[in-house]
Amino acid sequence: MMKRFAWTTAESPSAAASAASTICAEAMALTDGATDGAIVMAGGIDLLDLMKEGLLAPARLIGLRDIADFGAIDLERDGARLGAGITLAALAADARIRRRYPALAAAAAGAASPQIRNVATLGGNLLQRPRCWYFRSRHHRCLRRGGVHCFAHDGDNRYHAIFDNRRCAIVHPSTLATVLVALGADVQLTDAAGGSRRLPLEVFLTPPAGDLTRENILQPREILHAVHLPPISEGIRMAHSKRGEKDAFDWPLAEVAVVLDLEPGGRCRDAAVILGAAAPAPHRAVNAARQLVGAVIDEKRATAAAAAAIEDATPLADNGHKLPLFEALVRRTIMAAAQGRLEDSILR
Amino acid sequence: MNAGDDSAGGPSDSPTRAEPFPYGILGVDLARIVRSIPADEPPPLAPNAELAIIGRSATRLDARDKVTGASRFTVDVGLPGMLHGRILRSRFAHARIRSIDASAALRAPGVRAVEVLAQPTAPHGSNASTVRYVGQPLAAVAADSLAAVEEALQRIEVDYEPLPFVVDLATARRPTAPPVYTADDAPRGSASGYPAPAGLPLHGNVRGPAIVDRGDVARGFADADVEVESDYATQVQTHCCLEPHAIVADWRADGLTVHVSTQYTSGVRHELAEAFGLPLAAVRVIAKAIGGGFGSKSTLGVYGRLAVGLSRQARAPVRIVLDREEEQIDAGNRPSTWQRLRLGARRDGTLTAVRLTSYGSAGVGLGAGVWSLAERLYPCANFLGEQHDVFTNAGAGCAMRGPGAVPGAWGMEQAVDELAERLGIDPLALRDRIDPSPVRREERRIGAQRSGWFERRPPAADPGPIKRGIGCAQSLWMTNVQLNAACEVRVHRDGSVEVFSGVQDIGTGTGTVMAQVVAEVLGLTPQAITVRIGDTRFPAGPPSYGSRTTASITPPARTAAWHVLQSLFREAAPLLDADPAALFAHEGRIGVRDDPARSIALAQAAARSRTDFVSAVASRADDYAGFDVRMGDAAIARQYLGGVQFATVAVDTETGIVRVERVVAVQDCGRPINPRLIESQVQGGVLMGMSFALFEERLLDRHTGHMVNANLEQYKLAGACETPDIEVIVLENYQANSATDAYGIAEPANIATAPAIANAVYNAIGVRLRSLPITPAAVLAALGKIPSRDAP
C-alpha cells in the first residue's frame, strides 16, 4: 500500500529541477525505497505503480503538469523539439510528427494501452524503470535495487536481455527510446538555475559502467526538458515494428526501429538498426547496419543484416526464442522501411 | 399449494399426474413425451417459439446500474464504525514457524483486534506450525485505517525456520523431492472433488492413483488396428475475478451479518455457523452485486473467517478486501496437469481401448485430476484411468470453470484428432462414429457449416510464413442441479410483484432470468418484476457454480409464480363469472380463455387478497425423469451437457505468434431462457479458454517459491486486440425434466476452446503443441527454430 506523501506542483522546468532533491533510481537503491527527498512526477504511470508496490516511498512528489508548454511540439527549421510533457497519445496524433517522423508516431500509437497513452508522457516513458519481475517485487531485493544478487540469472528470464546481460539482464522498457535512438535524437536537460545541457539520447541512456542502479545519467536537481529530433532529408526512410505475446497492455518481446538514408538510386547511404527489449539500453545492431550501407536493399540484404543483428547475442536459459523473433523482425522492418511502409504489420 | 407448503415425503408417495412435454432437439427430433410429475408442479411449458418472454433476449435488469457504476459490490459496502483488516502472509514457501509474536501489533496505534492463526495439527511440537506456500495466512489485524493496519502488520514478529520446498509438478513427483507434507498431515479428502476419493495412498508428494478400471485394456489394445499415445500438459491458471474477494463482517450480540462476494450465500451461512458455533438463524449472509467468481468464491475460506474473528474481537464491523497479489497467490487456481493418453481403435475408428494416466498439482490442496471426460465422451468398453494428485509448495487450487474437464478435453480432444489423422479419417467423421450423443452430432453438423470446415486443407498448406488452420473440439459437462433451491413470489394488492431467493447473481443475469420466468407465468414484462436476491433471509438459494444456477432456481420461480396465479384466478373467477380453470393471464390482465373480451386487470384480482399480498414458496423438484446421481442437496441430470467449438487461427511461423481469428461455438443448455445472456456466457467461456490456451500462466520462481507475475500485467489475460470473432449458436434441447427445463451453460462453453485452438494450430503448421500455453516461445521451439544454447 502507498505511504503518505506531500504533493506540490512546479510551474517551470527550473522550479521543478530545484525542488527535485532526488531521483527514483537513487531512492530505490535504498533498502525500501523510502526517502525524505522529493521526486518529480509526470503522468505517474510508472512512479505511482512503484509506490503502490511498496518499492518507492518518497516524502514529496512534484507534479510537472502545470508547467506551461511542457508538452509543446515545435517544428524547427527541419527538425523538431518535443516537450518532455507531451503525452504518448498526443505524440501519436500529431499530424506533423506523423508526416515527418512516421515511425515515432506509430511507435507511440502502439505502446501500452489507450488509457495509459492518454496519461503517460514522453519524458516519463524515457525515464521509466525496467520491468524485470524480480526488480518489481518487494520480496526480491536484487542488484539493481542495491542488493547483492541477480535473481533473473538462475530464475525465470524469459523476458530478459539477449545482449549485455552478464550482470543484470534487464531490457530497457521504453518503446519511444528505441525509435528515438534510431532517429539520432538529443535530450535537453534543465537544472535548477535554468541552465541546460544537450546530449545524444543514446549517451544519456548509458549510465557509468558498473552502476547497475540506474538506466540513464539523470541527476537530482535536473529534469528532462525536451527531446530534439534531427532534420529529415529527402532519402530518409523509417519503420518500427514490435511483437509481444499480446498486442496491447503488454510489453514487447522484441521491437526494432530502422532508419535508412537512401540515395536516389536506392543505394543505402547510412542505416541505423536499433533493437528494443533486447538489452539494458536500446541496442544498436552495428553489424546489421554495416550489411546495409553501400548496398541496394533487397530481401537478401535484409536477411543477411538480420542474421548479423543477432550473431553476437548471448541468450539466457529461457529467452532463446528472442533470437528467431528478432531475426524475423529485423528483416521485415528493414524491408518495410526500404519499401516505404511504416511497420511490418503482418499478423498483429 | 399454500405459502411455504413444501410437500414432504419422497416423490413416490406424493400424488402425481401425467402430462405431455416437448422432448428432443428443435429442428431434429422435437416430439412429445408423457411424464408423470408431482401434482403440485405447473403444467408443461410449450417450446420457446410459442412463448412470450422465455426464449427472448430480455435486457439484464441490472444493465443500467452496471454500466453507470450504480451497482453496489461488497467492496463498496461501508458500515458505521467499520474497521479495516489485512492479513499477514508467509514470505517462505516452506517453513516451520517457531513463534509468532503479535503483542507489539496489538499495542500499535489504531489497532482494535489481532488474530493469530495456529495450526492445531502442528506436527513438530508445541507452538510450532508449518507454512507450506508463499502467501499462506499467518495472522490478521483490524484497525481504524488501512495505514494503521499496515504499520501493525510490520510489527508482528515471525520466527521462521525455512525448509526445503518444491514448486513444480515434475520435480515434486520425484521420490527425492522435498516432502510438502508428512503422511499424518497430508490432506486426505479432495479439495474440489475431481477425482481423489478419500483413502488413497501417499508416496512422497504423490497421492493416488484414483483408479477406474473397466473391461480389459490389454485385450483392447491387442484388438486395435491402430494406436496413438501422447502426453499433454496444462499450466496453472488463476481466476482473475475483476472484483477481488471481499467481506464486511459485522458481529453483534444478536447475530452475525456478513456482506461478502460469494458464489453461495447459503453455503457461507453454513460455514460460519459451524466455524463460530452459531445457530443458522443467527447468521445472515448478503451478496448483492458480484464481480465474478469462476469457482474461486465457492466457499468462504480463511480470509472470511479471519474477518469474522476480528469483528467478534473488536465488536465492530471489519472489512477485508484482498489485493491483486493476494488474489493471485492465495485465492485458488486451476491446478496444473500432465497426462498420458493412449487410444486403440479399429480401422473404422471404433475405440477398442483407452488408457489415461494423469498427475496434477493443486499446490497444497487436492483435486488436480482431469475428470472423467476421457471415459465418458467416447464410451469404450475397455478403459483404465489412473489419476494422481501431486503436492507442491504453492497456493491451493480450487474449482475453476469446468474443473478437470478443461485439462481433460485438452488431452482427449487432441488425442482423438491424432487418431483421426492416423486413421486417415476426417476428425468430425471419426467423432460421428464414436460419439453417441445426438445433440453433439447436430452441433457438429451446424458448426461444420458455419465455420467453413469443409474448406479445411491438409496441415501446413499455406506457402508463406503466415499459416492458417481450422480445428474443432468437443465439450462435455455434468448437468448439475441443486435441490436446496427455493423461491418466493408475492403479488401485492396493487398488482406489483416481488420475487425472493437467497440465490446470488455473480454477473450471469440470474435475477433477469428469474424475472423472465415469473413474467411469463403472470403475463407481465420482466421489468415489472422486482427481484430481491442474494440474502439468506430469503428462501434458500442454490450456489452459482457447477453451471447449476438457472437449472436450479428457474423451476421453483415458475412453480411459485404459477401457484400465486392460481390464487389470483380464484379471486378473479367471481368477477369474471368463470371457472378459475378457464382463466389465463396476459399483458397484465386476467381473462377468460374462450372469451378474451372478458377480462380484468391482474391488480383487480390481487386487490381482493385477504392479506397484503398473495404469496407462494416453491422449491426445486427432482428432475421428472430422475437423476443420474444424487448426493445430498446436489444432483446430476441424466443427459450431460455438451458443445462443439471450431477455431480458425493464424500462426506466424517466424515470430511464433498465434492469433485466433474466429470461433464458432455451438452449445446446448436444455431450454434457453435468455439467448443474449447465454451468448454472453458462451463468449466469456470462449475468451477464457482462448486466454488459457495462448496467454495465461502462473509462474513460480523455483528458488524463492514466489509468484513472479502476481499481478494482471505479467500474468497475461487476453484483451480486446486478441479477441476473435465469436459466433454463438445455441440448440433448443428439450428434456422434459422440470418446470422450465433449463440447464446450465457457463462451464461447457469453456471446455472445448483450448483443444479446438490446438487442433487448429496443428492444421496450420503441421506441428502439434501438447503443452499450454501456446506462446510464441512454445511455437518457435516446436518448429525447431530456437538455437541450442551451448554456442557462446
Ligand SMILES: Cc1cc2nc3c(=O)[nH]c(=O)nc-3n(C[C@H](O)[C@H](O)[C@H](O)COP(=O)(O)OP(=O)(O)OC[C@H]3O[C@@H](n4cnc5c(N)ncnc54)[C@H](O)[C@@H]3O)c2cc1C
Ligand atoms: C501494462 C503496461 C504496458 C506498457 N507497455 C509499454 C510499451 O509497450 N512501451 C512503452 O514504452 N511503455 C509501456 N508502458 C510504460 C508506460 O508507457 C510508462 O510507464 C509511461 O510512459 C511513463 O510515463 P509517465 O509520464 O506516466 O511517467 P511517470 O511515472 O510520471 O515518471 C516516470 C519516471 O520518470 C521521472 N520523470 C518523469 N518525467 C520527468 C522529467 N520530465 N524529468 C525528469 N524526470 C522525469 C519520474 O520521476 C519517474 O521516475 C506500459 C505500462 C503498462 C502499465
Ligand code: SF4
Ligand atoms: S536482471 Fe537486473 S533487475 Fe532483474 S533481478 Fe537481475 S539484477 Fe535485478
